[in-house]
Amino acid sequence: xxxxxxxxxxxxxxxxxxxxxxxxxxxxxxxxxxxxxxxxxxxxxxxxxxxxxxxxxxxxxxxxxxxxxxxxxxxxxxxxxxxxxxxxxxxxxxxxxxxxxxxxxxxxxxxxxxxxxxxxxxxxxxxxxxxxxxxxxxxxxxxxxxxxxxxxxxxxxxxxxxxxxxxxxxxxxxxxxxxxxxxxxxxxxxxxxxxxxxxxxxxxxxxxxxxxxxxxxxxxxxxxxxxxxxxxxxxxxxxxxxxxxxxxxxxxxxxxxxxxxxxxxxxxxxxxxxxxxxxxxxxxxxx
Amino acid sequence: xxxxxxxxxxxxxxxxxxxxxxxxxxxxxxxxxxxxxxxxxxxxxxxxxxxxxxxxxxxxxxxxxxxxxxxxxxxxxxxxxxxxxxxxxxxxxxxxxxxxxxxxxxxxxxxxxxxxxxxxxxxxxxxxxxxxxxxxxxxxxxxxxxxxxxxxxxxxxxxxxxxxxxxxxxxxxxxxxxxxxxxxxxxxxxxxxxxxxxxxxxxxxxxxxxxxxxxxxxxxxxxxxxxxxxxxxxxxxxxxxxxxxxxxxxxxxxxxxxxxxxxxxxxxxxxxxxxxxxxxxxxxxxxxxxxxxxxxxxxxxxxxxxxxxxxxxxxxxxxxxxxxxxxxxxxxxxxxxxxxxxx
Numbered sequence: 001x002x003x004x005x006x007x008x009x010x011x012x013x014x015x016x017x018x019x020x021x022x023x024x025x026x027x028x029x030x031x032x033x034x035x036x037x038x039x040x041x042x043x044x045x046x047x048x049x050x051x052x053x054x055x056x057x058x059x060x061x062x063x064x065x066x067x068x069x070x071x072x073x074x075x076x077x078x079x080x081x082x083x084x085x086x087x088x089x090x091x092x093x094x095x096x097x098x099x100x101x102x103x104x105x106x107x108x109x110x111x112x113x114x115x116x117x118x119x120x121x122x123x124x125x126x127x128x129x130x131x132x133x134x135x136x137x138x139x140x141x142x143x144x145x146x147x148x149x150x151x152x153x154x155x156x157x158x159x160x161x162x163x164x165x166x167x168x169x170x171x172x173x174x175x176x177x178x179x180x181x182x183x184x185x186x187x188x189x190x191x192x193x194x195x196x197x198x199x200x201x202x203x204x205x206x207x208x209x210x211x212x213x214x215x216x217x218x219x220x221x222x223x224x225x226x227x228x229x230x231x232x233x234x235x236x237x238x239x240x241x242x243x244x245x246x247x248x249x250x251x252x253x254x255x256x257x258x259x260x261x262x263x264x265x266x267x268x269x270x271x272x273x274x275x276x277x278x279x280x281x282x283x284x285x286x287x
Numbered sequence: 288x289x290x291x292x293x294x295x296x297x298x299x300x301x302x303x304x305x306x307x308x309x310x311x312x313x314x315x316x317x318x319x320x321x322x323x324x325x326x327x328x329x330x331x332x333x334x335x336x337x338x339x340x341x342x343x344x345x346x347x348x349x350x351x352x353x354x355x356x357x358x359x360x361x362x363x364x365x366x367x368x369x370x371x372x373x374x375x376x377x378x379x380x381x382x383x384x385x386x387x388x389x390x391x392x393x394x395x396x397x398x399x400x401x402x403x404x405x406x407x408x409x410x411x412x413x414x415x416x417x418x419x420x421x422x423x424x425x426x427x428x429x430x431x432x433x434x435x436x437x438x439x440x441x442x443x444x445x446x447x448x449x450x451x452x453x454x455x456x457x458x459x460x461x462x463x464x465x466x467x468x469x470x471x472x473x474x475x476x477x478x479x480x481x482x483x484x485x486x487x488x489x490x491x492x493x494x495x496x497x498x499x500x501x502x503x504x505x506x507x508x509x510x511x512x513x514x515x516x517x518x519x520x521x522x523x524x525x526x527x528x529x530x531x532x533x534x535x536x537x538x539x540x541x542x543x544x545x546x547x548x549x550x551x552x553x554x555x556x557x558x559x560x561x562x563x564x565x566x567x568x569x570x571x572x573x574x575x576x577x578x579x580x581x582x583x584x585x586x587x588x589x590x591x592x593x594x595x596x597x598x599x600x601x602x603x604x605x606x607x608x609x610x611x612x613x614x615x616x617x618x619x620x621x622x623x624x625x626x627x628x629x630x
Contacts, residue, residue: 094302095328106304106336108343109326110350112297117326136329156341204288206345206584240589 001066002199004040005054007143010180011072012042018188030056047098047122047146054150067159067198070147071191073167073180074120074139075127080169090187092194093162095119097136098145105148108158111201113194120144120164129170139164161198163191208242209235213249220255220273224266234270237277245281288345288584296350299388302326304336305355312409314449315355321448322353330354337385337402344581347403348390348505358408362417363434369395369569369598373562373627375433375466377425381418383408383451384440389472392503392585393533396439398574405440407449415458422465431466431487443471443490444507446478453479459487470530472504474512476520484524489561491528492517494551496543499535503587510547514554521559531617532566532629534609535587536601541612548616557620565613566629568592569600606630 006012012033015021021033021040030053033040039061043053050070058068076085092115096105099121109117119138122145127135144162151160165183167175184191209217217238221231238249255273260266303325309315310329319327330336333356366378385406387396408414422432436442442451452469456479459467470491492513495503500510521527529551534544568587570578572594579588593602600606610630617626 094326095330102331104331104335106328106330106339108347109302109352110296110346112295119328152340156343157339158343158346204346206288206582208584236589239583240586243584243586243589 001037001039001061001063001202002195003057003061003066003068004038005043005050005057005068005070005143005147006040007043007045007050007072008177008180009042010175010177011184012040013181014185014188015040015071018192027056027060032057032060043143043147046124046142047144049146050143051146051150054147055153058151058154063154065202066155067161067202068151068155069161069163069195069198070144071163071184072141072143072165073175073183074141074164075168075170076139076166077133077135077137078169079129085166087166087168088183088186089116089166090190091116091118091120091139091164091166093118093120093139093144093164095136095138096144096148096162097121098149099123099135103145105145105152106157107148107160107162108156110158111197113197115163115190115194120162122146126172127170128172131170139166140170159198159201161194163194208239210248213238213242216249216252216256220252223256223258224260224269224273225263226266226270230270233274234277237274241277241279250276250279288349299351300325300353301350302328302352303355304328304330304333304352306330306333306357308357309355309409312355312357314407314409314411317449318353318355318407325353332356333406337400337404337406339401342402344397344401344403345584351386351388352404354404354406355409356406357410358413362414363421366433366435367438369571369629373433376427376430377421377432378435379421379432380435380438381414382439383411383414383436383442383455384445387440388444389441389507390505391472391507392505392582392587393535393568395570395574395578397582398570398576398578399439407445411451411454418458418465419462422462425464428464431464433466433468435468435470437468437470437491441471441473442469443475443479444473446473446475450478453482456482456485456488460485462487468528470528472507472513474508474516476516480519480523486526489526489528490520491530491564493530493532494547495531495535496540496547498543499537503535503585514551517551518554521555526561527555527559528561529563530565531613532564533568534565534613534630535568536605536609544613545616548620552620560621560625562625562627563617563621564627564629565609565617567601567606567609569598569629572597572599575599 004015016033019038021035024032024034031042041053041057043050078085094109094117119136121135121140127140165187258269300322303318305315333354337354363379363381366372372378386400425432436455446452455467459465466487468489468491472493494510497510592599
């Protein structure tokens, strides 16, 4: 599941179009757009609004395997034409500084992307160049710190990302909506590559059981009407079996067809199932 | 790691997170020089990144980052009950680095730290000052200060990046009544081979049968390379400790450890080894519980262990079997008084 939080509609519009998202009319507090395994919300400007929208989106959507990204425009602390940064450059943020509290936050950078990285400082009101001298070199926005803090309540830091496109060099001015939309639109191809990285990150875990194994175990749990403790024991036994045998789970279809009528009968089947999963491998011993 | 088709991570140490204050120290500069292509991120405090909630330890071990920090306090800790103190009353350990470049399935680090990244403390002189102070205030002045430096990490494995072993060996040489232990699985003895031998330094190598090492000691060199490193260290005259710890009693373990012990002492004169330790799998219960959640992919977490107070360990009869077997086999080469056990 890929989730997006953008502050402004012009920032969100290219993503909505690219992924052909449709408005979720059931979401009344904030606009949410969805299709398949992608969802997006538009938060409004500011870190508090961003935190609220992030929480809204994550709690509305199943979160276990999601990655969430804050996408939007930001100002650069570099003076125009004095360094490598240009309008339209896109950055992956490796450090977020909350100017008000001076706290810092770190998305995990685990997989390669072709984006440059930088620090983003989140401020509470638009900065001009004079103010900008007091923040860390990099970018300045008004949402990232709120977004990250909310997302980090639910998700691990490698599945929280922040992508910023340079819109200005800290000159206070009003942006034309179409111009902002075009700025994001122009980077959609690069962004797509980064999003694939995050999509891939949502699939990684250390569980030796595959999704299909969990589905089979769930069917067995339901059929045998296992308690929570028994269910945990079953999952553990299944993991152990997979690791010891270095194969997938044995045929469990026999247990799916059972219909125990009493708790004792269910317990007997469960014990037999655990015995099956405890079978030592026929392979030679470890040593 | 499931879902790992086409799974490619950034290389280890692709990012150096360096505290503002740490930039002033030569070790931080050395890191920057050592990894010229790394992304350098200035940070205010190492805990802000190291102790974040919900970090994915196993995934981070595929792309470890370095965090350079200045340690402010608690430079030395009293020795843990899970370690062998060898009857030393002034038993302490210290942590110049938090976390290890290796990733051994049975290691308590799997459940101890919230992160798979490494913190390196760059203010060595403060550690030395703390060691001098603890030495001066030690409980039993008749015994040296026994200081283990490589428990929560592997310093020798890191020596080519930052030369902590060299610094500590030199410090021990000029500090009477100090005895340090540098425990390792590394074969990188060459990186300290030019240093003059000191009786105040014990080089301790952890050894496992080849199959155990391959299966559980991810990133560590094979046992035969460790044995060769030990042979060179012994030949050079270093006090060397051999650690068969933990003994993993999977099917066929007796044969595997018998072969390992015979191999080791076929290449290394037992009389030139300072002492030998062995121990069973044991871990603080809370670390084990966390490890079990984090590492469902290692069969070690599904063994039927026993909880004794706050420790998870092999059941009593397995501990006894390991103690009896290892003592008997080791005594063929080394007098019993030079063998210490946690079993």
